[in-house]
Amino acid sequence: MGFPPTMGATVALVTKHGKERLLDGLLEPHGLALVHLGDVDTDALGTFTRERPRVGTALDAARTKLAWALTHAPHARFALASEGSFGPHPELPWIAGGHELVLLADRDTGLELRGDDLTSDTNFGATRVHSVDEALTFAQAHHFPSHALIVGPHKAVTDPGQLERLVSDALERGPVHLETDMRAHLNPLRQASIRRAMERCFASLAALCPRCSWPGFVGGTPVPGLPCEACGAPTRVAHHVLRTCRHCHHTLERPADAAVAPASRCDACNP
Numbered sequence: 646m647g648f649p650p651t652m653g654a655t656v657a658l659v660t661k662h663g664k665e666r667l668l669d670g671l672l673e674p675h676g677l678a679l680v681h682l683g684d685v686d687t688d689a690l691g692t693f694t695r696e697r698p699r700v701g702t703a704l705d706a707a708r709t710k711l712a713w714a715l716t717h718a719p720h721a722r723f724a725l726a727s728e729g730s731f732g733p734h735p736e737l738p739w740i741a742g743g744h745e746l747v748l749l750a751d752r753d754t755g756l757e758l759r760g761d762d763l764t765s766d767t768n769f770g771a772t773r774v775h776s777v778d779e780a781l782t783f784a785q786a787h788h789f790p791s792h793a794l795i796v797g798p799h800k801a802v803t804d805p806g807q808l809e810r811l812v813s814d815a816l817e818r819g820p821v822h823l824e825t826d827m828r829a830h831l832n833p834l835r836q837a838s839i840r841r842a843m844e845r846c847f848a849s850l851a852a853l854c855p856r857c858s859w860p861g862f863v864g865g866t867p868v869p870g871l872p873c874e875a876c877g878a879p880t881r882v883a884h885h886v887l888r889t890c891r892h893c894h895h896t897l898e899r900p901a902d903a904a905v906a907p908a909s910r911c912d913a914c915n916p
């Protein structure tokens with residue numbers, strides 16, 4: 646079966662914080678229109694404030710939102726959801742990293758497409774301060790006031806005067822917990838990252854299998870064995886990528902960008 650045309654179909658978006666702006670220009674090329682679900686208490690599905698940690702993975706959380714959207718927008722063919730995670734960067738654990746996952750689900754075919762953005766360009770952080778000066782130093786290093794802070798129980802702090810007042814009041818009772826407010830509408834760096842993940846998700850909708858024309862023909866499994874530049878032995882560097890269509894299982898071999906691997910990655914030259 647050919648993939649049903651997306652022209653004229655609708656997309657239900659689960660968002661509490663106006664993420665629809667981040668979709669500007671991404672739906673139109675596919676002939677898709679947005680269905681507004683109104684304000685949803687996505688906090689029940691996981692949130693970034695300490696009192697309610699997320700249960701399960703980002704993928705679980707995004708899928709829960711998709712299921713919710715498909716139920717609450719029965720006429721929408723597609724649902725779109727995003728989920729962010731923050732912590733030590735997986736490859737560079739000494740710096741903070743952000744991961745935004747965007748999922749697009751197609752009710753009619755069951756197809757699920759994703760877009761990911763992994764970035765070190767995040768202001769994620771938390772600290773305990775003992776003076777107003779320390780608080781201001783943390784604030785400055787974490788993109789305040791263009792990005793909001795959480796001061797003890799007070800969220801969404803973006804006013805420098807309010808920050809000083811809250812911190813100096815709270816200091817009378819002891820050290821004060823400060824952290825970045827990672828909710829998307831208060832965090833332009835997150836918005837940029839979500840936007841990149843959304844662009845990749847919709848690029849995947851445009852990436853069609855050359856045999857059956859279903860979307861999602863992206864990514865693939867790297868197959869090691871690129872020859873070493875010095876000795877020619879096969880290395881663990883990818884020789885090619887196997888990209889397989891999830892619909893018809895057509896597989897294409899995409900060669901690596903380079904013809905040889907650096908000797909520094911060779912187990913024979915560099916055991």
Ligand SMILES: [Zn+2]
Nearest residue numbers: 873876911914
């Ligand atoms: Zn070698």
Ligand SMILES: [Zn+2]
Nearest residue numbers: 854857890893
């Ligand atoms: Zn195919």
